[in-house]
Amino acid sequence: MAVTRAQVKPAMQVPLLDLKPQYLSMAAEIHAAIEKVCASQHFILGPAVKELEASIASYSQCRHGIGLSSGTDALLVALMALGIGPGDAVITSPFTFFATAGTIARVGARPLFCDIDPVTFNLSPAALETFLEKHCERRGSELLHRGSGAKVRALMPVHLYGQVADMVPLMASARRYGLKVIEDAAQAIGAADAEGKRAGSFGDIGCLSFFPTKNLGAFGDAGMCVTNDAELAERIAVLRVHGGKPKYYHALIGGNFRLDELQAAVLGVKLKRLDEWTAGRQRNAAFYDQAFRRAQLEDAVRTPHASLGVRHIYNQYVIRARDRDALRAHLATAGVGTEVYYPVPLHLQQCFEYLGCKAGDYPQSERAAAEALALPIYPELSEEQLQYVVDTIAGYYRT
Numbered sequence: 434m435a436v437t438r439a440q441v442k443p444a445m446q447v448p449l450l451d452l453k454p455q456y457l458s459m460a461a462e463i464h465a466a467i468e469k470v471c472a473s474q475h476f477i478l479g480p481a482v483k484e485l486e487a488s489i490a491s492y493s494q495c496r497h498g499i500g501l502s503s504g505t506d507a508l509l510v511a512l513m514a515l516g517i518g519p520g521d522a523v524i525t526s527p528f529t530f531f532a533t534a535g536t537i538a539r540v541g542a543r544p545l546f547c548d549i550d551p552v553t554f555n556l557s558p559a560a561l562e563t564f565l566e567k568h569c570e571r572r573g574s575e576l577l578h579r580g581s582g583a584k585v586r587a588l589m590p591v592h593l594y595g596q597v598a599d600m601v602p603l604m605a606s607a608r609r610y611g612l613k614v615i616e617d618a619a620q621a622i623g624a625a626d627a628e629g630k631r632a633g634s635f636g637d638i639g640c641l642s643f644f645p646t647k648n649l650g651a652f653g654d655a656g657m658c659v660t661n662d663a664e665l666a667e668r669i670a671v672l673r674v675h676g677g678k679p680k681y682y683h684a685l686i687g688g689n690f691r692l693d694e695l696q697a698a699v700l701g702v703k704l705k706r707l708d709e710w711t712a713g714r715q716r717n718a719a720f721y722d723q724a725f726r727r728a729q730l731e732d733a734v735r736t737p738h739a740s741l742g743v744r745h746i747y748n749q750y751v752i753r754a755r756d757r758d759a760l761r762a763h764l765a766t767a768g769v770g771t772e773v774y775y776p777v778p779l780h781l782q783q784c785f786e787y788l789g790c791k792a793g794d795y796p797q798s799e800r801a802a803a804e805a806l807a808l809p810i811y812p813e814l815s816e817e818q819l820q821y822v823v824d825t826i827a828g829y830y831r832t
């Protein structure tokens with residue numbers, strides 16, 4: 434009797450992400466930075482936070498950076514700083530991590546969805562334009578969403594997987610309709626369009642995440658808002674400390690949204706290596722692109738599209754795959770880690786039932802949710818591992 438696949442030990446292990454080699458390559462430097470904070474016992478909004486804010490703002494081509502407790506809190510506080518709340522609506526993509534629309538709902542506003550461009554997985558400028566024309570109307574200086582009567586206040590594009598959304602037309606539409614723009618740049622630190630303009634610098638506020646799986650990952654939760662608007666920067670900084678300014682005097686209701694000094698110290702060390710890691714991810718993506726071409730899997734696998742001249746930072750390398758779930762199970766058996774970002778588009782999440790959306794409303798997002806599969810892409814992978822992933826996928830479709 435032939436042994437089943439499950440009984441055979443995989444020839445290789447390729448985890449979706451392994452943070453250990455990166456850590457080991459810089460452990461001494463990180464320990465020194467942590468020890469420095471310990472010695473100072475300055476844990477809240479100390480010099481490491483300040484320094485990181487300046488470095489990340491400059492890295493993101495923005496004048497101001499405000500260190501925050503997570504990427505989610507960056508989105509939340511950005512909405513709060515723009516005064517978005519009950520009666521308001523914010524337009525975003527349904528094909529993204531939950532926090533994008535979750536934070537809109539948490540400030541009491543209504544998430545409104547526009548479908549994605551199937552090539553880039555990012556918000557489609559054409560879908561946005563159609564939505565603004567067909568479903569919104571100007572009333573005085575306000576833009577109303579006809580279906581709900583909510584005031585449309587802002588656009589929240591997402592730079593999914595590390596590639597900037599098509600910001601030139603998106604910004605043009607937003608400005609024409611008087612909308613503020615909050616970029617969800619959680620997956621896209623340092624990503625740029627063909628003109629070299631970086632994620633977070635297009636709109637009014639850019640939101641970054643330093644969750645450990647992001648390209649610049651902390652040792653826990655952390656995030657940042659970047660902006661070129663000094664007044665917004667000040668508002669965000671005040672909201673971060675419960676809205677108190679001066680301390681214990683509250684013109685605003687904020688929260689505790691602070692970035693820890695320890696996390697900032699770790700991030701400051703890691704930031705120096707970020708470009709090198711990004712180059713590693715890009716090298717791996719190019720290797721995959723070629724290996725898939727050689728394997729001639731065009732009718733089963735679509736490799737990710739990087740628009741001409743853009744700086745894609747490959748937080749994820751996401752293919753579209755025929756029989757995605759079965760392929761994923763096959764890869765798991767062969768020792769290859771994968772993930773589905775994201776299996777349920779946000780308009781079909783149970784918690785958003787009250788929005789009244791139904792299956793079929795955003796067909797490109799629904800198709801992406803059924804076909805997308807993220808492959809291991811972290812910089813320390815070897816070519817043997819990458820080739821093994823492609824060979825294993827080719828093996829699946831050949832049988």
Ligand SMILES: *Cc1c(COP(=O)(O)O)cnc(C)c1O
Nearest residue numbers: 503504505530532619620642644
């Ligand atoms: C990670 C992520 C967030 C949230 O960031 P956290 O730091 O995990 O709170 C928001 N939006 C997108 C698109 C993300 O990938």
